[in-house]
Amino acid sequence: MSSTITIRVEENVKKEANNIFKEVGMDMSTAINIYLKQVIRSKGIPFPISADIPNAVTLNAIKEAEKGEMASFSSIDELMEDLND
Template sequence: MANLNIRVDDEIKKQSEQIFAELGLNTSTAVNIFLKQVIRTNGIPFAVQADPFYSVENQAHLIAASERMERGEGKVRGLLEVDE
C-alpha cells in the first residue's frame, strides 16, 4: 500500500468525514473507491463543468442588458406575489 498526502479545506474535510461515517466508510476507503472509479471509467467519474451563468456568452448578455437599462432602453417589471 502507498500513502497519499493531500491538502483540503478544513470544512470540506469535516463535512465529508461526516458523510463517510454515515455511509460506514472512513476517508481512506472513500478515496480508494473514488480512485478505483477513475480507473474503471478512465476519467473523473462525474461531470466536471463550469456554471453556465459565468460563461463568456452569458456575461456578455448580462453586460449588454445592464448597459441598455442604464441608457433607459430597458423595461422594469415588478414582482407579482400571489397568495394561495
C-alpha cells in the same frame, strides 16, 4: 500492498466529507480508494465537471447584455459614480 498519499484540503471540506462518509459507514481512506478505482474504471473523472452556475445578479447581467440593454458610460468617472451608487 498499500501506498500513502498526502493531500491538502480545506478543513471544513474534510470535516463535512468525513461526516457524510461516517453516515454511509466508511472512512476517508475507503472513500478515496473508491474514487480512484472509479477514475481507473472510467479512464477519467467519474462525474461531469462544469463551471459554476451563475448567480442571479450575473444571470441578469447576461440577459441585459444579450438584449443590448447594457449601460454605457462616457468617462471613467461616470462609470465609477454608477458603481458606487
